[in-house]
Amino acid sequence: MTALTRELSAIAGRAFAEEGLSPEFGLVKASDRPDLCQFQCNGALAAAKKGGGNPRALALKVVERLKGYSIFAKLEIAGPGFINIDLADTTIAARAAALVKDATLGAPTSGAGRTMVIDYGGPNVAKPMHVGHLRSAIIGDSLKRLFRANGWTVVGDIHLGDWGLQMGQLISEVALRGTAQIYFDEAFTGPYPAESPVTMEDLEELYPAASTACKADPERLELARKATAELQLGRPGYLALWKHFFTVSEIGLKREYASLGVEFDLWNGEASVDPLIAPMIEDFKARGLAEMSEGALVVNVAEPSDKKEMPPLILLKSNGSVNYETTDVATIIERVRDQNPDLILYVVDQRQHLHFEQVFRAAKKAGLSGKAVLEHAGFGTMNGPDGKPFKTRAGGVMKLFDLIAMANEEAKKRLTEAGIGADYPAEEQADIAQKVGIAALKFADLANYRLTDYMFDLERFTKFEGKTGPYLQYAAVRIRSILRRAAEEGLIGSEPVVRSPEERALVLQILALPDAMEAAEEKRAPNILCEYVFTLAQMFSRFYAEHHVMSEHDEELRLARLGLCGLTLDVLVKVLDLLGIEVPERM
RNA sequence: GCACCCGUAGCUCAGAUGGAUAGAGCGUCGGCCUCCGAAGCCGAAGGCCACAGGUUCGAAUCCUGUCGGGUGCACCA
Secondary structure (H helix, E strand, O other), rough: OOHHHHHHHHHHHHHHHOOOOOHHOOOOOEEEOOOOOOOOEEEHHHHHHHOOHHHHHHHHHHHHHHHOOOOOEEEEEEOEEEEEEEHHHHHHHHHHHHHHOOOOOOOOOOOOEEEEEEEEOEEOOOOEEOOOOHOOOOOHHHHHHHHHHOOEEEEEEEEEEEEOHHHHHHHHHHHHHHHHHOHHHHOOOOOOOOOOOOOHHHHHHHHHHHHHHHHHHHHHHHHHHHHHHHHHHOOOOOOOHHHHHHHHHHHHHHHHHHHOOOOOEOOEEHHHHHHHHHHHHHHHHHHHOEEOOEEEEEOOOOOOOOOOOOEEEEEEOOOOOOOHHHHHHHHHHHHHOOOOOOEEEOOOOOHHHHHHHHHHHHHHHHHOOOEEEEEEEEOOOOOOOOOOOOOOOOOOOOOOOHHHHHHHHHHHHHHHHHHOOOOHHHHHHHHHHHHHHHHHHHHHOOOOOOOEEEEEHHHHOOOOOOOHHHHHHHHHHHHHHHHHHHHHOOOOOOOOOOHHHHHHHHHHHOHHHHHHHHHHHHHHOOHHHHHHHHHHHHEEEEEHHHHHOOOOOOOHHHHHHHHHHHHHHHHHHHHHOOOOOOOOOOO
């Protein structure tokens, strides 16, 4: 099913074409002034500006042509040449009825036949996840769902940080403590113990200790660097230890992402491309794409048109080890080989932008990216009240686990306060608290535009009124409640009708879903979906406050409203799903 | 120093290709539960869109400059 605005744009575009102008001027969009009209076309103004002539006169000619189409209930020219458009209620009701039968609810098909790899999450092995990891997980997960809904074949990859200096820091820390000697005994030939010498709790203590020590002491840092290099060269004891770190961390990470409702198709890490690195470096050397500089092997990625300084990409450090620039280039080779994607999207902190610029340039220079467009979809920092990256009052970073627990706790409290959940089974109460808490968290984050830094406010992340995730769930739950009653009485909704301003506004918003999904894809911006679904819930709430469904005596109207409720619920649930938010049966 | 991003209501944030009267939530004030869930609905107050120029019929949006904030600039990720 074609999106309504697209259909209207096509009609208006034809009218412009018949006037000898580009059909692009026929773009029709939802009105900025709903008090004046439902849709607007501003193309006459743009066309007049480009080609000269009077915009009002042109608008008049276009409108004359549009009058031949019966779907327009109102065609007006306003101000300097806006074309204001209304559709008949029967027309929009018929569109809604058609939507009921469309399982995709009119979703765009922009991704049909196209494949993308989306790289998000990016946690580090052996480091506990903190609130800073929230954005990549939530935004990436939402974009994955959105692109998939728009027809793309999507492969989501967590891309763990598991091959860099932090591994060397850990290995050297374990060595210094002498708690697992066997892994450092060069005479030992294996096999190494199957049981990990460290637990997750150990890692949570080991890493910060190692990191702090390395920062304070250059010699300690040198030990870590050396261990990193040896690990990457394949020293068996280090590899065995690394494997343990990885396995132990993976369990914790999986649990944490599961509680967020975030999933990945691939659990690859930097280390997984290790076998590709040596041949890749040889290839760069053989083709003269890499050169020695200050002891390191680098790729010059500067271009004459650069306004800023563009440092070279370091392929091989002077001590022979690699950092994440190298693994990121190798990962492109891996992805092109395995998925041959049309797009590789990196959902990573905006502060990494220069890094990706370098990686992309190196990959293109060497012709490694196949048909893929490489794109960094960065996001802003989550700041504390001081405008600096968020820290707890104690000065540490807040663990993601604690944040989720707090949100759930608030949700549970609210449920008991409202009294309504008192008779629910304990298991359901816990389930509701989880869904509501996560919804508050995700929506509070996703509602901000991706690129702007925003202030982390615990209160806002655990708030359930106003423009929040739970408000949206609440709207959906109220519809479910109506539908339950209807089912008890054996009633089934019929085709929606539009007989009131509230119904009209609601149906128009429902019909705008494809526009929101398309815009959100184009901008890689889930906040557009947030904006859309919040308005939808508002339109429903107004309708709900103004009209009764079950107690409506006109039976035909009652069933039509039931149908409208059903459709609204479907759209609500769908968009919330795109945001990674689940709706409980009741709350 | 060079480069990029940002500055919108008391607070936190939206604002899609340059469009009409710049929006929302929170907070404040005032209404609405003897009919489907008040985590809701309705209304009011609240703005020199940092500042100064420019382009345009039209600028929060584009250009230039100033001030203020953030970020990045070779072996950390």
